Amino acid sequence: MSASRWLFRLLFIGMISFSTQAKIFTTPILAEANELLQTNPEQSLVITARYLDQRRLSAPKETSRVHINDETDHSVRTPLSTVNALQILAKAHYLLNQPDKALAAIKQASDISAEENLTFSRLESQLIRADIHWGNLKNNARSLKMLDNIDADITSSTNLMLDSQIKRLQYQLLMQRSIIESATDQESLAEKGFLKAKRYLINLDDPGELIHYQLVVGRHYFKHGHYDTALDRLLSGYWLAVEHDDQAQTAIANYELAVLFEQRKVFDKALEHATQAGEFFEHYDRSRPLAKTLELIASIYEQQGRYNLALVHYFNALDQENQLNSEIRSARLRLNIARVYLQLYNYPKSEQYLHHTRLLATQTGNEAILADAQILQGKLDLAEGNIEEAISNLQAGLIAASRIGNSDLQLTGESLLSKAFEQQSDFYNALLSQRRYEQLFSTKQQAQVKNNVEVFKQQQRMLERSLHLEDLERQQFESSKALYKQKNVTLFLFCLTGVIFILLMRRHKTAKQLQARLLRLRNDFYTHPRSGLRNLRMLTAKLPSSLQQSSANFEQWHLGEIINEPLSDRLRFALFEVPFLKHIYLKHGYQQGLELERQFGEYLTEQICEPARLYHFSDAMFLYIEPNSRLDSAPDQLAGSLQQLVDRFLENKHIDNRIRIGMAEYPFLPRAYTAINDHELLDILLMATNAAREVSKQESGSQWVHLSAIDAAPAASFASDNIRRSCIQGIQNGLVKIQTSGSCDISWNNDHVSDKNIS
The missing domain is CATH 3.30.70.270 (Reverse transcriptase/Diguanylate cyclase domain)
Structure with a gap:
């Protein structure tokens, strides 16, 4: 899977992660801003910033630890609603990959919570801060250390919070820790953490939390190659979201399922789920997730060999990314477009988009895109007959791919380099490249779980049917009628079986008589009538x-x-x-x-x-x-x-x-x-x-x-x-x-x- 795909999935992780902190807001503006986090963090940022700018902070009416969010006066905001707004602001900056602003906002929220003795909000803010250090700054060590400190604070502050608040914090803490452990290849620890979190989830009785849990655990299993279990979890989250009419999480589940099916080469199902996700994002004008979904659809079309459709969706995704000023995403899309043009033998266009890709990747310092661009440039040079340039670009791309550990890119590069050496009649180097390709391919094959596409589809259908078993409970009247008919059929079959049994017994008795008669006849026939021999x-x-x-x-x-x-x-x-x-x-x-x-x-x-x-x-x-x-x-x-x-x-x-x-x-x-x-x-x-x-x-x-x-x-x-x-x-x-x-x-x-x- 491409680096951009993982980046977008990280965005979804953040969306779902923050959805676990969903709570009831007495201020409709903040409730709306919190909902927009899942699909449009830019709009959420605008609404929250306006809320903080237009209202002044007021002192609480009482100093007890329980703060009432009373905002009958629309010109003021209470300390609790201010903390909530700052938390939403930090989440929005986090999702927009702005860690400095996110940390500043969450620090302000923590300070206000500490001043006003808002223990629950303070611990919530610390959890968000730990998530920012992990999600934006990739500092898993510091994030885990902060989670350990939060765990100790929760234990020492149990007398200051309600039981439901403690369970929610412990659930969020376990989920964050398990997500980090899953991402850092600590599969067994992550799985144990998810199981512990599920115990708290049962007590929360929150459908939104349950949907979030199923999607996160499904993503964990997908990352570690357990595709059947991942499919089970993701489908569970999907049907729960459909049942509770949670359109935002339904769209996210559709995207995750599309990625899973695309990875398993089940393109028809992948296209179906990706199209449903894209329709939602387009309808609600969610530019960022829409661009990623369009790219996924284009990738599916490209793998199916439907290059014109792939180009259309790549260009649509590029338009969205240009509006969002995302240079890395634009560079990746241009690289994909160049690859499709190469498949269509339009070498000038491919060269043009490759040139733009290298410029953007150089500006952003993205080694993954640069390595991919060099490999693709080598392939283009090879197609145009520029063998020397092809070898030079391919070797440079392979060095970069090896440095970033991209085995798929190395496989492609070694295969192309072998062909280039062979066309140059340098058979020794061609053989070396081919051997390196075979070693990489063998290593990849050993690491992959081989599942047949038809078996995978069948399992998916079986899982969907099992998830619809609850619908049978709603059909009690029909089931009662079916049971009544079944009783009649059973009685009829019982009577028929009795008649058949009697006939068989009679037939058996007749057969025994005939057998005895046959034995007597054979004895008489095989025996001499006078001597008995x-x-x-x-x-x-x-x-x-x-x-x-x-x-x-x-x-x-x-x-x-x-x-x-x-x-x-x-x-x-x-x-x-x-x-x-x-x-x-x-x-x-x-x-x-x-x-x-x-x-x-x-x-x-x-x-x-x-x-x-x-x-x-x-x-x-x-x-x-x-x-x-x-x-x-x-x-x-x-x-x-x-x-x-x-x-x-x-x-x-x-x-x-x-x-x-x-x-x-x-x-x-x-x-x-x-x-x-x-x-x-x-x-x-x-x-x-x-x-x-x-x-x-x-x-x-x-x-x-x-x-x-x-x-x-x-x-x-x-x-x-x-x-x-x-x-x-x-x-x-x-x-x-x-x-x-x-x-x-x-x-x-x-x-x-x-x-x-x-x-």
Whole structure:
């Protein structure tokens, strides 16, 4: 923010600071003069000076410490009204930056207060004097020392003042001290002081004081980069001023909000508030604040790239400042105008206003404006191609900017200087300037609080809505009606919820019944109707995908939804035929055969323990699956185990106990886990079981045949669409190893030929 902007904000600080000392004046002239302090201190000065000149000081009617401001005779003024007039006079000189006259007036007010034993007025005058030393003379040490003395005087004079007067003085003392601490970067101390002041403010019950407090604290948070909290405070002050129809403080709040939004680059809101403030100052002919507001509006237009509008407002502000004979303000405005002309490529005009700026800045000795003017002159020289002059002006401007600590100006200067050196082909100095620019930019970025513009707008809207909550209390009748409607809606929703709950309960009950029925149906469907064992009727063409997993994962053998337990990736399969189940029906009839098969199924269910599984494959054939962690285990062990199962069941039953077993492992091909799917593996098992049947025809007793591919068997050998033919070719080529309990040769060609004749 520019130095002129801070100067104007200091003017507003003084206005608001003095508004805290607002009190009831029995003399209308002084009341009017006190009100004009906020927006037109020149007029206030004229009115107060006329009042003091036209009336003579009279002695008080009584010597008690309570002085009555009785001015029925308009040719005289009492000591109390004289002190009040001198205080207003000092405030006006303070706001016009005339510290000598301000101190003289306030000293006179202090002397009269001491002579007339006006304790409250004397302490008030001392507070004003401390504020002048801080605001005009920037002597914060002396100002703080004076505030310490005032604090001691208040403590020792409590018996001479009313309780309300003591609280007001303590509030003013805390506010002045906190403002100084905030300006001198003692943020935590200032914040504590503002919190203490708020306790006294509650007891004062003064809306004007509350508005002043919100604006001052909002400015404090803004100065220290707490933009969200600053927005909250400033909006609170704004809406309070609107509610109490305090137009002067509403205009000040509008200006402060415009500065905040302009700083945060929310130009639409900044322009809205600045326009409202400008309308007030223009309507009441407040020249000084109007000039500053016009400059703010012009700055917003300039940042938006609307240079013609910016020029119009800069010229209007310059006219106001020329009437006020403010050379520093005029110099700053001319500098802004020169910058806009440069943006419009009107170099002669820019040069003209820059020349006037340097003259005025030299006369006033303002280093900030001189530094800014030199940087802008360097930019103009660079645009006109005067590289040497540009470098000279930029370097001089950077030295001045560094001396006054203006980092924004240094950033601009280093960027322009880098470009100038680059155009001069002095790349080394250009690089140095660029590095200094990057260091300054990095430091600035680290010090700034990054807030998104949209988030900032949203927070502003939320704060405004929260501040309007009080309006809801005024709508009690509408709220009562809304509450009545809400009760009806709630009752309706409650009834609707009850009906939905009943329907859901009924639906849940029906779903449970259907689920139980589904479980029974699935149990019946997946269970063999005679043995009670699980069957394989759900084996479908979709099942091979269940085996298509990498060798790094455990293989899961899924057969439809029947065999869905996850097992190891190594499985041993045995398809065994029990011939007595065929013969029992022929020899003993259907009922006896059915009972024996049911008993056999129950027996197998009891004997087979997880993770092994057993399925009823067909009428007399069963599929047995178990994990096989040891692939080198002998197949005759599994055949022996199955034979023992059958033997134990047929013990003392005098029934043929022979069985035929076909065995294989999964993966059938050790080097390719997904080469053989479940259908093909079953085909291999059927081949092995059929071979065991052929062996049993030639040799007595139970027989078994075990097929397994050798370790080096390639997956491509089994890639045809006929796994039986592939297995026979593998047997002939020595890729499939055959183990059997029989001693006779097995003919595999017949099996293959018969396979082709099936239509």
